[in-house]
Amino acid sequence: MAIFDQINEDIKAAMKAREKEKLEALRGIKKVMLEAQTAKGAGDVLADDDALKIISKLAKQGSDSANIYKEQGRDDLYEQEMKQVAIFESYLPAKMSDEELTAAVKAVIEQVGAIGMKDMGKVMGIASKKLAGQADGKDVADKVKALLA
Structure with missing residues (x-):
């Protein structure tokens, strides 16, 4: 199953399970993927390589934001951002040693x-x-x- 299709299935599952934070993170991923699909010159289908790049970029941005929140003493926002980063990273291949x-x-x-x-x-x-x-x-x-x- 393509990553884009997996995201859609996981959105449905998160809606049924009423997992608000997971749903928010998955919708964020889907939004960026749809923007990439509809961009000028893009094909109809988003390749898994491109999807992984998008998710990786979102995870890095989230980590950077979380670090800024931590520096500013905003632990509530830090925790929220790190939960989203963990969801993003669950779709990425394991990091190399x-x-x-x-x-x-x-x-x-x-x-x-x-x-x-x-x-x-x-x-x-x-x-x-x-x-x-x-x-x-x-x-x-x-x-x-x-x-x-």
């Missing part, structure tokens, strides 16, 4: 034939596509820098 990330980045470096920092752009282009949803972009960039330095 540090060892797995290192191995994946080394494989991309070998594939590209990178020898120094001047090749970072080539490596990041392939690595970010290959590891989308599995690792945070900042973590991938840090690992590429460390291995190419």
Whole structure:
């Protein structure tokens, strides 16, 4: 089942179970997905890769917002935002461990034939596509820098 269809099914289930917070988070995901589907030049169906990118972006934005709330002493908003982030992350593949990330980045470096920092752009282009949803972009960039330095 496609991720978009799974979101729709989970919205129905959350409505029946009267899970207000989960329903709100799922509707947020669906809204952004529908906007992406109807954007100019987009196809009729949203690919799972694109759906994962959208959900990953929403989770990152939510985490950033939660951190700001925490800094400002707004624990009520922090808790609410973190609940939504947990729902977003439940649709994402498991994050890679540090060892797995290192191995994946080394494989991309070998594939590209990178020898120094001047090749970072080539490596990041392939690595970010290959590891989308599995690792945070900042973590991938840090690992590429460390291995190419």
